Amino acid sequence: MTFTGFAEAKPDFNGWRSRAAIRGETQMKVANSLRSLKQRHRDCRVVRRKGRVYVINKTQRRFKARQG
Numbered sequence: 001m002t003f004t005g006f007a008e009a010k011p012d013f014n015g016w017r018s019r020a021a022i023r024g025e026t027q028m029k030v031a032n033s034l035r036s037l038k039q040r041h042r043d044c045r046v047v048r049r050k051g052r053v054y055v056i057n058k059t060q061r062r063f064k065a066r067q068g
Contacts (some may be wrong), residue, residue: 028066032067052067053066
């Protein structure tokens with residue numbers, strides 16, 4: 001019996017990786033306050049999209065965050 005729904009999740013040395021990590025996408029940090037996260041890099045911008053507040057950075061994509 002095969003479970004096709006679990007085909008994307010694979011174990012790594014640290015446990016289970018998410019589907020976004022397997023696809024190579026950077027994950028987003030979720031924080032209550034974006035005050036400190038917007039100061040992590042000089043190119044960080046605070047934007048509002050679809051009722052949510054995000055910190056984006058087009059030069060260093062690892063500095064993504066969402067308020068929540």
